Amino acid sequence: MLLIFDGPLPVTELLKEWYEAEHNKNYGAMVTFVGTIREEGGIEALSFDIYRPVLETWFESWRRRLADKGALLIMAHSQGDVPVHASSFACAIFSPKRRVALEMLDAFVEDFKANAPIWKYDVINGRRLYAADRSTPMAGSGLLSAKE
Amino acid sequence: MLLIFDGPLPVTELLKEWYEAEHNKNYGAMVTFVGTIREEGGIEALSFDIYRPVLETWFESWRRRLADKGALLIMAHSQGDVPVHASSFACAIFSPKRRVALEMLDAFVEDFKANAPIWKYDVINGRRLYAADRSTPMAGSGLLSAKE
Amino acid sequence: MVTVEFLGPIGKAPLTLEAATLKEVAERLRQEPDVAPWLSQCAVAVNDKLVKSMDIPLKNGDRISLLPPVCGG
């Protein structure tokens, strides 16, 4: 399940919904990751663009990878502005085995940072500035600049 | 913060309290682990004994290790009976950096399984049977059987 | 005719152009001064599927997307 919200995530409601929906399905472990906007560099907020069609394909490949291990993957992300100290990203993995949950949480979050088609902007004095210095080219970038 | 509950953990309330207390303290990442009782081997419940003085010392050394990295560690565990599909263990790490959160969650949970002074029993037909096959000798075990 | 769209911070309106291959698209985009600097950092999708090779035949109506460096979370 992939959820997109306009603005901050309702984190406590999401965690509650996810736990209540899954705790009785015989998973032994739930792990979660929540990303919250840090106050730094004078920002008021971060702002996000998402390209949903490619995000859905990327998420679906992870969902299947987890399902093959008997585990369930859920994530939520914000688009638009998210103020300092609010949260823009939450995910959960439910798994029969704790090792799968712990290892896949790490692998999923790192691949999310590197390959999910989401763009981040600092919001400073109401202006939206691309966070180029914190961004990572997706796998396969540079194809159209290749000389052959 | 180390919390001990008689019986099942109120998971959604704990996650809500922890997130609400910490989300505005400029941690960028929250990770959590929740352990839930699986229905297997005909059990009604698991039951737990805790030796609190040694658990507190063990937890305090982890709390300090995390604090040295700027991170906050919280955990809750049940004592007594916890029915199938209810939860007996929950922990959270709040950290400025996601790598610290993800790596320390894994390391903390694994050390918890190996060295936290908690004993597990299957509850079957109302009888409490030590889960010897799933238990691990703590670091330094066997001291009193050593020949010299 | 194919359409090229520029996602996220590139901030450019879509282009419509004649191209039979991705290589022809690349040649054309290298001539656009507001796009050329992005090319080395962008992933490419054809009809929302990421591609790893320029040897992809294009057909009328195909949609090519340029995805610049990302930072979710």
Add this chain to the structure above:
Amino acid sequence: MVTVEFLGPIGKAPLTLEAATLKEVAERLRQEPDVAPWLSQCAVAVNDKLVKSMDIPLKNGDRISLLPPVCGG
């Protein structure tokens, strides 16, 4: 006099005995048939502090705890 307590599943009431060292405690416990099989699997705490060595002097009133294999979570 020191007290030896048996945690978790060992299920035995505390023993009180004369011992000046952990080594003397070990010698005594090896003679208890309901405790001896646990010794190779138990960690040991003196006054709630885990110890790694038998060279620990004991004093009157010390409390020794045996901690059998654990499984929290």
